[in-house]
Amino acid sequence: MRCTKPFLFVVFLLFQVFAFAQQGLKSLHGKIISNEGSKEGVTIINVSKGIFVVSDDAGYFDINSQAMDTLRFISPTFLLYTYVIKDADFDRDPVLFPLERNKSGEILEEIIITKKPSHIYTYKSKGPSPVERKLASATSGIITPLINLINGRTAMLKKALLYEREGFRVEKFLDYIPPERLTTQFNIPYDYAEGFAFYAVLNDKVKEALVITPVDVHYLEGIITPLAVDFLDLINQDDKKMLNNKTE
Structure with a gap:
């Protein structure tokens, strides 16, 4: 009985410290997408808060932040990318960040190279x-x-x-319908192929089709045909918004 009160006090103290530290911050769930290069080990810095995280081998990361915070993505594999967080981003799960492969050969100084596991x-x-x-x-x-x-x-x-x-699910989807097929058959721009795969696997029918063994590719392609049309409309809307912002 004597040990119970100190233990409860420690638990209460831990809770208070954690609550104070997180006050006003939300966890932004992000996902790096790219058809080239490893998405693991990208450093994501919240320059507004002075904190950083590193993406996992699938490109996922969580970082505490607020609206209007600036994120900076740093990696020798990709070009430097900066993003300002919006309120709506906290309702997206996850927020997709398309990074462009660094083909110039320029690399950042003081890059620490760690040994990658042999088995992914x-x-x-x-x-x-x-x-x-x-x-x-x-x-x-x-x-x-x-x-x-x-x-x-x-x-x-x-x-x-x-x-x-x-x-x-995205990996399995792209195994059966690779980016090249999405580009030639469904007119999805190659750089958006992985983004479309994430968009497609959110569909219940696509999820069910991927569970069946073996996967019926013909049936799967029939399901994603209208999804591809909707996805292309979303891309066009985003392009128009970017164009309008540049001309204003």
Whole structure:
């Protein structure tokens, strides 16, 4: 009984510190998309808050921020990219950031190179995924689950698991309908192929088609045909907005 009060006090203190530190900030869920180059290890800096995170091997990241904060994406693989966060971005899940491959040969100084794992986990891999293992570890035991519940790690890992599974669906989608096919058959610009794949796998019929083994590619292509038309309309609308902003 004597140990209970100090433990509860520590838990309460941890909760208060975490709540104070996060006051006014929201977690922005982002995803780097590119048809060229590894999306892992891109440094995303919130220059307005002085904090940074690094993207995972699928290009996902979460960073605390507010509307009007400026994000800067730094990587030797991609050109420098800057983005100003909008209020609407916090309702998007995830926010897609298309990065352009650095083909000039110029690299940033003081790049730290780390050894990459020899095995990259994909939707074809056997056994629990990396995020599934982390979530199992974070929710095992007695004290650890409580601490992870308070500091938000459990919620973050559950969200990451959803992202991971969505990423697996995109990988599978592009295995059966590669970017070249999307370009020639559906007129999707090559640079937007991965973005369209993310757009398509949100559709319930596409999800169901990808679960069936083997995947019926003819049926899948029939499903995505109207989705491709809608996606091209969205691209054209964005292009018109950018053009209007430049002329104003």
